[in-house]
Amino acid sequence: MMKNRLAWVLSVSVAMALSGIALAADKPGVVSRISVVSDKVQDVSSLEAWKKSFIKEGMSDAEMALAVFKTNVMFQQADSPPQEFLQRENAVLDPIKLFNVYGYTMCSISAANMACLARYAGLRARNATINNHTISELFYDNSWHMFDADLIEYFPKADGSIASLQEIVDAVSAWLKEHPDFPTGLAKKQERYKWMNSHDWRKEGPEILSRNPFYMPSGWLPCAEFAWGDTMHQFAKIDNQWESCYSMGYEVNIQLRPGEKLTRNWFNKGLHVNMDGSGGVPGSLNAKVGQGSFRHSPTWGDLSPGRIGNGTIEYDVPLASWEDFLRGAMQAECVDSGGGGAWARAKVVEPGMLDIRMPSSYVLLGGQMQVNAQIGNGGEIKLLISDNNGLDWKEIGLLKAGEQKIDLKPYVMRRYSYILRFVMRQAAKSETGLTSLKIVNDIQHSQRALPALAQGENTITFGVGAPEGTITIEGAMDLPASDAGKQLRYADFHPQVEEFDLNKMPSSEGKGSVTFPVKTPGDIARIRASNYFISQGTDSMFVIDVSFDDGKTWKTIDQPTKEDLWQEKRKFVSRYAMASDVPAGTRAALVRYRATGHSTTTLCNARIDADYKEPAGGFRPVQVTYVWEEGGLEKKDVHIANSPSETYKIKCESTPVMKSVVMELVK
Numbered sequence: 001m002m003k004n005r006l007a008w009v010l011s012v013s014v015a016m017a018l019s020g021i022a023l024a025a026d027k028p029g030v031v032s033r034i035s036v037v038s039d040k041v042q043d044v045s046s047l048e049a050w051k052k053s054f055i056k057e058g059m060s061d062a063e064m065a066l067a068v069f070k071t072n073v074m075f076q077q078a079d080s081p082p083q084e085f086l087q088r089e090n091a092v093l094d095p096i097k098l099f100n101v102y103g104y105t106m107c108s109i110s111a112a113n114m115a116c117l118a119r120y121a122g123l124r125a126r127n128a129t130i131n132n133h134t135i136s137e138l139f140y141d142n143s144w145h146m147f148d149a150d151l152i153e154y155f156p157k158a159d160g161s162i163a164s165l166q167e168i169v170d171a172v173s174a175w176l177k178e179h180p181d182f183p184t185g186l187a188k189k190q191e192r193y194k195w196m197n198s199h200d201w202r203k204e205g206p207e208i209l210s211r212n213p214f215y216m217p218s219g220w221l222p223c224a225e226f227a228w229g230d231t232m233h234q235f236a237k238i239d240n241q242w243e244s245c246y247s248m249g250y251e252v253n254i255q256l257r258p259g260e261k262l263t264r265n266w267f268n269k270g271l272h273v274n275m276d277g278s279g280g281v282p283g284s285l286n287a288k289v290g291q292g293s294f295r296h297s298p299t300w301g302d303l304s305p306g307r308i309g310n311g312t313i314e315y316d317v318p319l320a321s322w323e324d325f326l327r328g329a330m331q332a333e334c335v336d337s338g339g340g341g342a343w344a345r346a347k348v349v350e351p352g353m354l355d356i357r358m359p360s361s362y363v364l365l366g367g368q369m370q371v372n373a374q375i376g377n378g379g380e381i382k383l384l385i386s387d388n389n390g391l392d393w394k395e396i397g398l399l400k401a402g403e404q405k406i407d408l409k410p411y412v413m414r415r416y417s418y419i420l421r422f423v424m425r426q427a428a429k430s431e432t433g434l435t436s437l438k439i440v441n442d443i444q445h446s447q448r449a450l451p452a453l454a455q456g457e458n459t460i461t462f463g464v465g466a467p468e469g470t471i472t473i474e475g476a477m478d479l480p481a482s483d484a485g486k487q488l489r490y491a492d493f494h495p496q497v498e499e500f501d502l503n504k505m506p507s508s509e510g511k512g513s514v515t516f517p518v519k520t521p522g523d524i525a526r527i528r529a530s531n532y533f534i535s536q537g538t539d540s541m542f543v544i545d546v547s548f549d550d551g552k553t554w555k556t557i558d559q560p561t562k563e564d565l566w567q568e569k570r571k572f573v574s575r576y577a578m579a580s581d582v583p584a585g586t587r588a589a590l591v592r593y594r595a596t597g598h599s600t601t602t603l604c605n606a607r608i609d610a611d612y613k614e615p616a617g618g619f620r621p622v623q624v625t626y627v628w629e630e631g632g633l634e635k636k637d638v639h640i641a642n643s644p645s646e647t648y649k650i651k652c653e654s655t656p657v658m659k660s661v662v663m664e665l666v667k
Helices: 014-018 047-054 061-075 095-102 109-119 163-178 186-198 228-234 323-330 564-566
Strands: 034-038 124-130 132-138 145-147 239-240 260-265 308-316 330-331 352-359 364-375 380-386 395-397 404-409 417-425 433-446 456-464 470-476 496-498 513-519 524-534 542-545 555-558 572-579 588-596 601-613 622-630 634-643 645-652 655-666
Touching: 014 186, 034 655, 047 061, 047 109, 047 352, 061 095, 061 109, 061 145, 061 572, 095 109, 095 239, 095 433, 109 124, 109 163, 124 163, 132 433, 145 163, 163 239, 260 364, 308 352, 352 433, 352 634, 404 524, 404 564, 456 622, 470 655, 524 542, 524 555, 524 588, 542 601, 555 572, 588 601, 622 645, 634 645
Parallel strands: none
Antiparallel strands: 034 456, 124 132, 124 239, 132 145, 260 308, 260 655, 308 433, 330 352, 352 417, 364 404, 364 433, 380 395, 380 417, 456 645, 470 601, 496 513, 513 588, 524 572, 524 601, 542 555, 542 588, 622 634, 622 655
């Protein structure tokens, strides 16, 4: 008989598995939307949180534009982009995801993020490609204004207003005509640097560039890799003013169950999403804030020692607490604890199935399962995994008796959730089950968005939101054979297609649709749907429809207007919509992306986030542990939040070097 532990064994029904156990209403199995915010770092965990942090009541449009620019400079560094193989160019295109998970990207995505946040704040925006660079323009005070958050620059005119792209290009072009000997062209970069170093570039160069507040006296821009000489090349002409695409829908939703712990570190151990030959090593991996390309970062409020952080999500499944486990499991059929008369059963007629879902707000870079299995004579435990919300399952193998470790990285790399399934069978009077189970995942997160501390008194705001989880549907629309296995495709979510080929990116002459089935473990609270598509004209678009009655009736939740499609020459059109009027008790829906119009229409991305009410959700006390160093000595603050909303203070006598912030439920 197993000693000092409870084990999972098989029973004839869920009802018998639950018999004799009263689940306490005051002990939920999962706490959702946990946030820990420092008064030294703005909250950018969602679009709404960003807006609350940066867009204040009474702001002028010009002030809002500067707030959008400031956000991107603060939370996003110019670098080789992270690649998840989900979206265009394999890169990550969601600004909120970039701010929280990565903290770095390239110019075209930075410009798209500017447009995304500006539009969300209510401003008009557009992008443009210039010589070897991409920038954004925001519209206010009846004119356009150029902002480059990637290289950190804008150009005030003599009256203090910020110049438009056309004004900059016209001024630079006119100056170049008057100075035909000035070295132009990409290949003459070093010659331009020599000219810059030997002349008073601010006085002798184009007047429009002279008031940029971000140039160093030497002419270099804050990122330390581009200078006035590059500006002269980049702004010599406009290549096009097509839209840069972006994605929307990602939110930070930290969830914890009894036995689960999230650790986020202000350091990394060399892990990043582009590893394993899937992209270049980002310069941000080993960057030090205040040095090199991050020399400007402290002046923008960066309290982190670096940019890329590695952390862990650990789930020590509480097998010793039957109630805690049942509330934390996604599904438990025909399983029972090892207590009482369960061991005395003479015959078992049904196999047991145990599903454990592992959701994450941060990209998974690896995982390991540590398990101790007891296999009785004639029994077996089969382990399977699903990375598409349980639609399909991959068999990992049969567990051996005793302790063992299983590498999950081949199955979870670049994912944000997965489900482990244990299928247990036993012969009569044979004890087969799990005596211990621990799951550990490595994650990547941005250090910049973490709730850092500064010297002096710091106010920490702890909060717990609605008891909701999220099921996300997003797969690559176009994944070359060379990248097979690196990411899910949209076809992996079992959509129904009309007029489209599941093996190709959906494209048509204004007809066809892709319909995704959505199923959630709890009642749906809302459906958030986004996409971006190629539009060739004012009648070329994808419309988003939702059905809550298996397709009998449909409601359109997004249909772009002509101005949305073509006012700013938007070849790529990015959209975000929400359906909150969900019938009570609904746990299934259909989301349809429907092509309309006559011009060629291509659906480049589709993301669906179904927020649902956690069946066992609620509040339990949460322990928050800060670890940092002062003068080489480790400091620690442990706070137990006994209510869903609290504020408390942490005082640092000297400048802290941040190490970790850990969250777990109180045992």
